[in-house]
């Protein structure tokens with residue numbers, strides 16, 4: 429239950445928030461995203477035979493285990509994500525940046541590229557979920573610096589909405605934009621000198637696609653690299669990333685879409701960077717997606 433990106437099958441105790449049924453559909457652990465296999469949306473998840481839905485805060489359902497663990501650590505839900513984020517950015521001093529970087533196995537300098545902060549109460553890095561039109565923080569996700577064994581590593585600020593983690597600067601004209609799964613992969617790709625943005629989960633929703641389009645606005649021939657995790661036999665991360673590549677391709681017909689998976693025995697981009705991957709290794713692994721014409 430420590431991985432917020434893992435999809436959970438709905439059950440009788442945790443039915444689908446969209447169709448209400450106890451089978452087929454899947455939910456994110458925090459209940460903010462659902463792949464419903466009955467109710468259509470504008471965002472098909474063809475590889476799951478369903479459709480992505482963003483669930484408004486009041487309608488979210490999450491498993492007892494997640495709720496029980498998430499509650500005591502998040503007593504006060506913030507209403508103004510932007511103000512909370514600014515507070516966290518100010519609190520991210522040199523000592524905490526060194527600790528946080530060490531916990532990720534990355535360089536502390538990568539934090540400079542993002543509006544990332546630190547929450548002292550949670551002893552956690554604070555990563556914003558952003559939108560661009562209008563520009564705003566619409567959620568915060570925390571990653572504990574020293575989680576106890578078995579405890580949740582990731583905590584979501586209550587009432588957060590899914591958004592992108594964006595670097596402070598816009599892409600240069602020849603940048604490829606690496607759309608990674610989650611903040612730590614985004615930081616790892618950035619450490620290699622790549623232009624990376626972070627998806628909220630293994631999927632993507634319409635708001636994040638709009639945000640990605642706005643971030644890439646001004647590029648004459650944008651190149652988007654959709655990065656997936658390697659997560660076991662069911663290949664959930666890879667299949668979700670294939671779906672993301674298809675959705676982004678449909679939403680950005682002038683963009684060149686690439687797919688990237690780390691080598692099979694490596695879990696994600698962060699593990700790959702720690703194992704010594706170079707910028708060229710990663711660039712060369714990005715395969716252009718052929719569109720059906």
Ligand SMILES: [Zn+2]
Pocket residue numbers: 444445446447448449453463464465466467
């Ligand atoms: Zn459903």
